[in-house]
Amino acid sequence: MMRKKLNKLFLLLMMPLLMVSTVKAQTKKHLAVGDPVPAFSLTDQDGKAFDIKNEIGKHILVIYFYPKDESMVCTKEACSFRDSFNDFTKAGAKVIGINSGTVASHKSFSDHYKLPFTLLSDPDNKVLNKFKVKGMWFFSGRQTFVIGLDGKVAFQYSAMLEGKEHSDQALQYIKSAKK
Template sequence: MFSLSFLLFACKSKSQIKVGDKVPVFQLKDQDGVTFDLATVLGKQPLVIYFYPKDETSVCTKEACSFRDSYEKFTKYGAKVIGISSDGVASHKKFATHHNLNFTLLSDSDGKVRKLFGVPKTFVIPGRVTYVIDKNGVVVHEFNSLKDSEKHVTEALAALAKM
């Protein structure tokens, strides 16, 4: 019992970004190897930033394809969709091409941005968390679910509709 409790405690992040927090600014390479600087889009449009475990895994692919299939709804709200995982630029390029992904994928290979957001792990699996951020850079919605990948899209769209 103690070891399970310890593992669960050790996997939780103490500083996870929450609703009402300012989003931290960061720079990462996108699927084309171009440096994306969050500061260049803050104040211009709402953002949907989702962290996911790994390219080409079944649940992550389902999630990415759901964001792709709903892309027009996101653009209707003026929102920019950004997916982040620890996979490298080449993996993201292959993943985006294979599934015709029409949004930005960022490579957080050293996990610094994941840590900056405080995205929790479940044992050794990197967390799946989606943040909706308003034009002012404030988190207005957060959804955390490893298994229910498609609900990340419906939750994000519902949050954008309320803005």
């Protein structure tokens, strides 16, 4: 009898917490196709300011979020974007990688793997949160967005453990959209 009362009390106490968690999960949906790119300004691997508003309309933007410089999957992902860089450029796209790493970490990573594209430092994950990129376990998320010349999300791809696929899927989308 006492156990039933304790179970009921536990459920009553947990209900508000479960409801809040459900609401947060529903509002944490990633940006969808057709949504405008959020405004942001960050610092790149060379210490220069990067403001997204200066890029909209000039290029198709491929913005990819990745958890950590020099980690195995993130390195494969970055090198895949590097290896396809000329194809992205020919298609009129600019590649931008973002994570919470420091400017110095991004510079070292970029130099180590000869990455020809922009890496932006988002130390407090403010931009990651604006894009509503979901993490997994204790890692920040891995998600790629293609932003059209109109400044809206044209395509998005998410796969935490498939780094190379991000480059492949984004390039495939851009090429198919041009036809």
